[in-house]
Amino acid sequence: MKSDILIIGGGISGLTAAAFLAERGLDITVAEASNEWGGCAGKFNRGSFLFPAGATLGMGFEGGGIHHRLLEKLHIPFPNAKPLSTVMGIHTPSGYLEYKQDRQQHLHSLSEAFPESAARIRSFYKEIWKIGAEVKKLLGTLPALPPSAFMDIADLMASLKPGTLTLLPYLAKTVGHLVKKHGLHGDPFVQLLDAQLIDSMQTDSAGCSAIMGAYALTIYHEGAFYIEGGLNQLGEAMAISAEKYGAVLKKRTWIKSVRKHNGLFEAEDQKGRILTADHVVSTVPVQNFLELLNEPLIRKMGRRYVQKGEKKQWGTMTLYLAIREEIIPENAPLFQQVLTDKNGAMAEGAHLFLSLSAPGDLIRAPKGFRTLNVSTHTDLSLWDTKEKYDTYKKTLRDRMISGVKKAIPRIEEGIEKEEIGAPKAWERFTKRKNGMVGGIPQTLEHALFNSLSHRTGVKGLWVCGDSVFPGAGTAGVSVSGYHVYRSIMRMMGKKYL
Numbered sequence: 001m002k003s004d005i006l007i008i009g010g011g012i013s014g015l016t017a018a019a020f021l022a023e024r025g026l027d028i029t030v031a032e033a034s035n036e037w038g039g040c041a042g043k044f045n046r047g048s049f050l051f052p053a054g055a056t057l058g059m060g061f062e063g064g065g066i067h068h069r070l071l072e073k074l075h076i077p078f079p080n081a082k083p084l085s086t087v088m089g090i091h092t093p094s095g096y097l098e099y100k101q102d103r104q105q106h107l108h109s110l111s112e113a114f115p116e117s118a119a120r121i122r123s124f125y126k127e128i129w130k131i132g133a134e135v136k137k138l139l140g141t142l143p144a145l146p147p148s149a150f151m152d153i154a155d156l157m158a159s160l161k162p163g164t165l166t167l168l169p170y171l172a173k174t175v176g177h178l179v180k181k182h183g184l185h186g187d188p189f190v191q192l193l194d195a196q197l198i199d200s201m202q203t204d205s206a207g208c209s210a211i212m213g214a215y216a217l218t219i220y221h222e223g224a225f226y227i228e229g230g231l232n233q234l235g236e237a238m239a240i241s242a243e244k245y246g247a248v249l250k251k252r253t254w255i256k257s258v259r260k261h262n263g264l265f266e267a268e269d270q271k272g273r274i275l276t277a278d279h280v281v282s283t284v285p286v287q288n289f290l291e292l293l294n295e296p297l298i299r300k301m302g303r304r305y306v307q308k309g310e311k312k313q314w315g316t317m318t319l320y321l322a323i324r325e326e327i328i329p330e331n332a333p334l335f336q337q338v339l340t341d342k343n344g345a346m347a348e349g350a351h352l353f354l355s356l357s358a359p360g361d362l363i364r365a366p367k368g369f370r371t372l373n374v375s376t377h378t379d380l381s382l383w384d385t386k387e388k389y390d391t392y393k394k395t396l397r398d399r400m401i402s403g404v405k406k407a408i409p410r411i412e413e414g415i416e417k418e419e420i421g422a423p424k425a426w427e428r429f430t431k432r433k434n435g436m437v438g439g440i441p442q443t444l445e446h447a448l449f450n451s452l453s454h455r456t457g458v459k460g461l462w463v464c465g466d467s468v469f470p471g472a473g474t475a476g477v478s479v480s481g482y483h484v485y486r487s488i489m490r491m492m493g494k495k496y497l
Contacts, residue, residue, distance in 0.1 A: 002276045003029040003248070005488065006267055008255045008292070009283030011039020012474050013464040015238035016481030017281055019074055022245035024494060029275060030247060031267070033254035033431045038235030039283070040430060040437065040466075041474050046417055049322040049371050050364045052230040053421075053429060054437065056355035056373060057087075057335055060475035062223030067234065070478055073497040076241050080228035082358070087224040089333035090192060091406045093342045098333065099196075103129070103221050114189045121189055124182040125217075131170060132218025134163045135211055144483045145469045148453040151490055167211060174444060175213035176206040191344040195337050196220070198346045198377060199353060202314060202441040202472060209447035212471070219475075226334050229363035231474060254431065258282075259294040265460065267292075279460040281484050283477075285313075286440075286452065286467040287433045300458045308452055308467070313436040314347070315380040317396055318421040319404075321372040322365060327414030329407075334358055338403045347377040349399035354407055369416060372408075374400055380434050383423050393422045439466030439476075447471075454483045462487070 005021055007014045010032030022028045036042040040054040060067040061081040071078055087099045097113040100106040107125060111118035141159040144152045175197065179185055194204040200216040201208045227233055243249055254270040258280055265280045282289045286309045290298060298306065334356045341350035355373040357364040364371045378396070383389045397420055404411045423435030440446045451469035454462055464480035466472040489496035 001029065001273075002264075003027045004277065005029070005279040005281060006031065006265065006275055006277035007281045007283065008258075008267070009033075009039060009465070010037045010235070010239065010249065010251070011283050011465065011477065012041050012235055012238070013466075013477035013481035014039075014281065014283035015235055015242060016070060016478045017283075017464060017484045018242040018247050018249070019076075019238045019245070020482065020485040020497065021488065022242045022247040023074060024489060024496070025245075028242065028247035029277070030242065030249045031253040031255050031269065031275065032249070032251050034429060035251050036232070037239045037249075037251075038232040040432075041231040041235055042429070043230050043232040044429070046320075046322070046419060048366050049369070049417060050230065051320040051371055051419070052232060052355065052373060054316070054318070054375075054426075055231050055474055058225035058227045058231060059219060059223070059473065060478070061225045061227075065223060066475045066478055070482060071237070074241050076237050079233040079237060081225040082228065084224045084226055084334070086333050087220055088335040088337055089407070090195065091336065091338045092188070092192060093339060094188060097192075099220070101221055101224055106221065110189070110192075113192075114187070117184060117187050117189050120183045120187075124178060124184060127178060127182070128214045128217050129221075131167065131211060131214035134161070134167050135215040136218065136222075137161045138164055138167070139215075139470070142479060142482060142486075144454060144487070145451055146449045146453055148455045148457075149487070151487070152453075152455075170210040170214075171448070172444065173210040174206060175208045175210050178210055179205055191339055194344060194346055195339055195351055198351065199337075200473060202438040203443050204346060207441065207443045209442050209444050212442045212447045224335075226358055228358070228361050234474060255292060257294065258292045258297065260297060260458075279462065279488060281462045281464060283463075283465040283481075285432055285436060285465070286463070287313075287436070288431065289463060289467070291433070297458055297461065301456050301461075305452065305456065308440060308446070311440060311446070313380075313440065314377045314438050315383065315423040315435045316375050316421075316426060316437045317378050317393075317400070317423070318373055318375040318426075319397065319400055320419040320421060321374065321411075321415055322369055322417035323372055323408075323411065323414040324416060325359070325368050325370050327408065327410040328356070328370060329409075332356065332407070336407045338406050340403050340406070347379060348382075349376050349396055349403055352376050352400060352403045354404065374404055376400060377438075378423065380423060380436065383435075389422070389424065393420060396422075439472035442471050454480055455487065
């Protein structure tokens with residue numbers, strides 16, 4: 001079977017690229033290993049309950065937001081995205097506060113929670129939001145970093161604004177530098193800050209790029225959304241659009257190897273079938289990607305991809321719970337964080353992210369019930385033997401339930417159904433090596449100009465997803481899918497949306 005473009009993976013990035021490329025009339029095939037669209041933002045059903053597999057909090061659906069812009073370009077109906085005035089509730093070892101979408105309400109909430117640090121926190125956010133505003137302007141035209149072709153450089157130059165030069169002093173700084181600058185080092189507030197960054201940037205304030213961290217902390221206030229039915233609705237919408245324009249979408253098609261022969265890429269799936277294409281777009285993590293390629297292709301790419309593939313990434317454990325609505329506290333936020341460690345640990349059940357289905361969201365749960373995802377970061381080395389795996393799975397599950405009680409005290413009496421998504425389950429569902437999640441942490445070593453490019457250096461071989469700029473999250477991977485689309489169109493001399 002011959003296509004113009006073969007896309008490996010039907011997650012958000014791959015489906016974004018597929019929809020845009022198909023709209024331009026190209027012959028597109030998408031090969032997805034699982035039985036669901038959306039990848040890390042996919043879903044699964046257990047009886048009458050629907051569970052988001054991973055990503056749950058919607059970002060970028062506001063006017064001018066990345067999803068808003070991309071969906072408009074393709075004339076795709078918007079998912080039912082409900083804006084959240086309270087982004088999340090946060091339970092800390094010292095109390096409870098709410099993360100507000102409105103900036104002044106957010107600062108007021110922080111001032112009440114950390115009265116002795118209130119002035120320094122305000123000063124910190126003033127600088128963070130100033131940086132974030134400039135980054136937003138810079139990224140508004142969707143430049144691709146690092147620039148690895150003339151058009152990338154041209155895009156970057158065109159995106160420069162009068163205030164862009166103010167970002168230069170921050171290129172070699174971390175969020176931790178700004179924490180110290182504003183006298184907040186060692187302050188209890190930093191634990192809350194780390195909780196936001198570990199979920200969005202996969203690293204804490206000490207390691208996070210100041211520019212990327214500031215952008216992440218800014219977009220929380222641009223608009224956060226609850227998507228009725230789950231973020232898988234975005235993937236489904238992109239899949240429908242791609243098919244409308246003629247793309248061939250194949251589920252249960254797991255690409256096991258890729259080589260280049262006589263000018264064409266040849267990809268072999270799990271059944272030994274060969275798919276050929278002029279271009280191949282990989283959406284899988286860099287570690288999986290390298291295992292697909294034969295040695296000649298890896299040599300042509302050089303060492304950069306190999307070096308990034310050696311870097312450690314997080315795993316996750318998620319509890320998927322169907323619970324009776326009656327045990328949920330009144331006015332409980334749909335998204336919550338629970339921080340249980342006084343020393344600020346951000347993994348192994350010490351930091352939990354809770355995602356609760358909305359009342360009346362009958363797509364996810366029947367009347368009288370709600371679904372609840374509870375996730376924590378975990379070090380994958382803790383799961384590397386069967387003996388460790390089986391023991392730690394139970395230990396961590398019990399620790400997580402204990403943490404959930406801070407948000408939902410009656411949780412144990414309200415559980416109707418429970419599924420445990422430990423790393424191997426995540427690996428089976430997404431085919432991500434060892435169950436890794438979240439992409440490469442956005443430290444100085446890996447962010448911005450040190451990111452991986454969507455261009456591999458091999459003509460016709462492209463990458464999108466959370467291993468390349470701009471990183472993880474549905475908004476980030478959507479941008480990477482658009483970058484691939486735009487670059488292919490330019491290579492072909494065609495116009496693009």
